[in-house]
Amino acid sequence: MPVSVAPLDLAGVTIPHHFRCPISLELMRDPVTVCTGQTYDRASIESWVATGNTTCPVTRAPLTDFTLIPNHNLRRIIQDWCVAHRSLGVERIPTPKQPADPSLVRSLLDSAAASSFTASRVAALRRLRSLARESDKNRAVISTHETRSTLVEIAFEGGEQLELPEADQPALEAMAVLAMLPLTETESAAVASRPERLCRLGEMVTRHPSMEARINAAAVIEAVAVGARSAETRASVGGTNGVMQGLVALAEQRGNPRAVRVGIRGLFALCLAKENRGRAVAAGAAAAVVGRLGELASSDA
Known part of the structure; x- marks a missing residue:
């Protein structure tokens, strides 16, 4: 051996x-x-x-x-x-999978931001998403201020209202990539200081027909709350119509551990601000969290 x-x-x-x-x-x-x-x-x-x-x-x-x-x-x-x-008895070291090429990431980002063709934008964002999913190394390469800021602009370019499925696809794909990345205080403020962006998150996490889109919106809510470092900003996010209700609804999902985890993490991040604790309780967070802890424990076993 x-x-x-x-x-x-x-x-x-x-x-x-x-x-x-x-x-x-x-x-x-x-x-x-x-x-x-x-x-x-x-x-x-x-x-x-x-x-x-x-x-x-x-x-x-x-x-x-x-x-x-x-x-x-x-x-x-x-x-x-x-x-x-x-x-x-010496084993050959494996050939490591190399991280994403930064020049490729920049090229994909340029296509996602500048192309006039929706299909090209969606293809570029899906490739970024695929790279981000592959490894921590890829996410480290992708997660630059330039990339995150550009993704924020794309994710919220439709305003607060949800668009028709085809027109909204670039925003949904950008949101999916953002869901895997941390946000700085400045980037969090770029979301939290814009009421129409918070309204869009509230709409997505409660009303979007795709469960994946709802989960991604919840992950971005958590990233904004964590990156904000300000109780006032967290209170603003938590006070947005639909945000608490959407997170609680995810935490109540049966048979979907990812939705439960993302919902609970988002609630915890927002409840770092005292103003949000009453809102969370009123939305049913306590019962939802207690009811799902056993399910999460069994899924981790």
Whole structure:
């Protein structure tokens, strides 16, 4: 049975120094090069940057560009080394699925925002949605301020009223992508400060015939409430006609754990503002949440 290559000391095998990540000191599975020319395992350098570090761990030079360039040559050499030592129990590292190309994301975003053809816009947004669903890495590439701001504009371009199905399709697809992304305080304000946008969310989460569209609207409501960081903004969202009722209705759904989760998360996020707690209780949130906790627990088991 092959042994893992994660431990530094493998029985009878010495891992070449330049195959080891300078951060973890373990065999690199997905080597990437940063702007200083140093190579690290992707998971290690991403964790390094995510904790607030802005310098190269080896050179201590500032990371002026956080782009991670896959080091395909080194990965292939490491894979060949693994194969050569297979008899000693070393497994070949898999070829990692690379994150979405930022240039592709920009191209799709341009098509979604600028094309005069509805079909082209919908196709571009669906491709973005597919990429976002594939992996956390893709969502990290997609989730830039430019992308999120553009998606907000597309998602609410129809005003507060729901449009005919075909005309509303780009907005629905943009909402579906937004549902997978966090929003900053500025982006949340771009939604919450516009009454017609809040009204549209209230309409969608309560009245849209598609359950998926209702769930996506609820996820965006949660993202706005979390990103807002302001009790006043959360109170404004929670006070919008249909928002509390729509979230409670989702929390009451039977046989749809995703709807229940999104509804409950949205209620909790809004109830961070005291003004919304009475509204939630009046809408039946307490009974809905208590009634579905057991179902959620069983679905997670």
